[in-house]
Amino acid sequence: MSISSSPTLFTVTRQEPRLVVPAESTPRELKQLSDIDDQEGLQFQVPVIMFYRRNPFMEGEDPVRVIREALAKALVFYYPFAGRLIEGPNRKLLVDCTGEGVLFIEADAEVELDQLGDTILPGCPYMEELLHHVPGSDGILGCPLLLVQVTRFSCGGFTFALRLNHTMSDGVGLVQFLNAIAEFAQGNGLTAPSVLPLWRREILSARKPPQITCLHHEYEQVVDTNNDNNNKHEILRSFFFGPKEIRAIRNHLPPHSNGSTFEVLTACLWRCRTRALTLDSNYPVRVSCLFNGRGLHDLHVPNGYYGNAIAYPATVSKAGKVCTFPLVYALELVRMAKAQVTAEYFRSVADLMVIKGRPMYTVPGSFFVSDVRHLGFNMVDFGWGKPVYGGTAVSFPNVSFCMSFKDGIVVPICLPQGVMERFEEELKTMTDEPLGGSFDDRPFKISSML
Numbered sequence: 001m002s003i004s005s006s007p008t009l010f011t012v013t014r015q016e017p018r019l020v021v022p023a024e025s026t027p028r029e030l031k032q033l034s035d036i037d038d039q040e041g042l043q044f045q046v047p048v049i050m051f052y053r054r055n056p057f058m059e060g061e062d063p064v065r066v067i068r069e070a071l072a073k074a075l076v077f078y079y080p081f082a083g084r085l086i087e088g089p090n091r092k093l094l095v096d097c098t099g100e101g102v103l104f105i106e107a108d109a110e111v112e113l114d115q116l117g118d119t120i121l122p123g124c125p126y127m128e129e130l131l132h133h134v135p136g137s138d139g140i141l142g143c144p145l146l147l148v149q150v151t152r153f154s155c156g157g158f159t160f161a162l163r164l165n166h167t168m169s170d171g172v173g174l175v176q177f178l179n180a181i182a183e184f185a186q187g188n189g190l191t192a193p194s195v196l197p198l199w200r201r202e203i204l205s206a207r208k209p210p211q212i213t214c215l216h217h218e219y220e221q222v223v224d225t226n227n228d229n230n231n232k233h234e235i236l237r238s239f240f241f242g243p244k245e246i247r248a249i250r251n252h253l254p255p256h257s258n259g260s261t262f263e264v265l266t267a268c269l270w271r272c273r274t275r276a277l278t279l280d281s282n283y284p285v286r287v288s289c290l291f292n293g294r295g296l297h298d299l300h301v302p303n304g305y306y307g308n309a310i311a312y313p314a315t316v317s318k319a320g321k322v323c324t325f326p327l328v329y330a331l332e333l334v335r336m337a338k339a340q341v342t343a344e345y346f347r348s349v350a351d352l353m354v355i356k357g358r359p360m361y362t363v364p365g366s367f368f369v370s371d372v373r374h375l376g377f378n379m380v381d382f383g384w385g386k387p388v389y390g391g392t393a394v395s396f397p398n399v400s401f402c403m404s405f406k407d408g409i410v411v412p413i414c415l416p417q418g419v420m421e422r423f424e425e426e427l428k429t430m431t432d433e434p435l436g437g438s439f440d441d442r443p444f445k446i447s448s449m450l
C-alpha cells in the first residue's frame with residue numbers, strides 16, 4: 001500500500017555549518033580505496049535519517065552537544081572520514097587523511113515529532129530542512145566525506161540525518177561507525193569503540209594480473225532504445241508491506257514455493273515496475289540484488305572492515321516474459337541473481353574495474369534492490385532509545401531499498417508520474433488479498449521459461 005500523509009508546515013532554524021574534527025591528533029597519510037569502493041556506480045552521496053522521541057530519562061541533555069562530542073571521539077578511530085578524497089594515477093581514489101573534519105549542522109524545528117506522521121519515511125517532504133544542502137559540499141573530490149545535521153523538535157525528540165560519500169563505506173560499514181558514535185554518546189567511560197575499525201582495502205582490490213572470471217550482466221554497456229520515459233519528472237513514494245500484503249503476494253506463487261520475503265517482494269516489485277514502464281516485449285530488463293560479501297568465508301573480510309563489501313549481480317530477461325509469465329518466473333530470476341555471488345565473483349568484479357576502467361553499472365532496463373532491514377539503522381541508540389524510523393532517506397530512479405518499519409517493510413520507489421500511477425495499479429492487484437488463492441497454476445517448466 002502507498003503511504004501518504006499531508007505535510008505539516010513548520011520552521012527550521014539552522015546554525016552555520018561547522019567542521020567537527022577528531023578529538024585527538026590523528027595520522028596524516030594517504031589511504032587507497034579498494035577497487036570495489038571507487039567504481040563509478042558508488043561515486044555519489046547517500047542520505048540516511050533517524051527520528052528519535054523524547055526520553056524523560058535524558059531530560060536536560062542536549063542531543064546536539066552529546067552527538068557532536070561523541071562524533072569527535074569516534075573520528076579519532078575513523079579518522080579517514082575527516083579527510084578528503086583525491087585522485088591518483090588512472091583515476092584511482094585515495095583518502096588524504098588531513099583531519100579537516102566532517103560538516104555538522106545544529107538546528108531546531110518548531111514542530112512535534114508526532115505531527116509528522118508517516119511523512120518521516122523516504123520521500124519525506126522536509127528532507128532539505130532536516131539535512132540541509134551546504135553549497136559546494138557534495139562533490140566526490142576535495143569535499144567533506146560526511147555531512148551531519150541534528151535537529152531538535154519542540155517535543156524533546158530530534159532527528160539525526162547524515163549524508164555519506166558512498167565510496168567510503170557500505171551500509172554495514174556506516175552502521176558500524178554510527179554505533180561507535182552511539183557508544184561514545186552513551187558515555188560509560190569508554191576509551192574505544194567495542195568494534196575497532198579496520199581499513200584493509202587491499203582485500204577487495206584487483207589481483208595482479210587482473211582477470212575477469214565471471215559473467216557480469218550488471219556492467220554490460222548497452223544503448224537505451226526506450227526513450228518514452230527519459231527526461232520526465234520523477235516522483236518518489238513509499239510503499240508499506242505488512243504480513244497481509246506479503247501473504248497476498250505469496251498467493252500468486254505455487255504452494256510451498258521457495259523464496260525469502262525479500263526475494264518474493266523483489267520479484268513482485270520488478271514485475272509491477274516492468275509492466276508499468278510499458279516496454280517493448282523484446283526489451284532487455286535486469287534485476288540486481290545487492291549482496292554483502294562479509295559472510296563469504298573465502299573472501300576473508302575481517303570483523304571491523306568498514307569499506308564497501310558489496311556486489312550487485314544481475315540476471316537478464318525480455319520485458320515481455322517478466323510481464324506475462326507467472327510471478328514464479330521473476331522470483332527464480334531474482335534467486336539466480338543472488339546465487340551467482342561467491343568470493344571469486346567479488347574478485348572478478350574488482351578485476352573488471354581495473355581492466356575496463358571502472359565502468360558504470362548498466363542503467364537502461366535495470367532495477368536494483370537492496371535489503372537494509374538487518375543492517376541496524378533502526379537500532380542505533382545515542383542514549384534516547386531506538387529510532388521511530390531509521391534508514392535511507394531517498395530512493396533513486398533505478399534503485400530501491402527494503403527497510404523495517406513497524407511490523408513490516410517499507411520500500412521507496414522512484415518513477416515518472418504516469419508510470420507511478422500504473423505501478424500503483426499493478427501493485428494493488430498483487431496485494432489485494434483474495435478470498436481464495438490466486439496462484440496461476442497453468443502448467444509450465446521454469447527451465448523452459450528461462
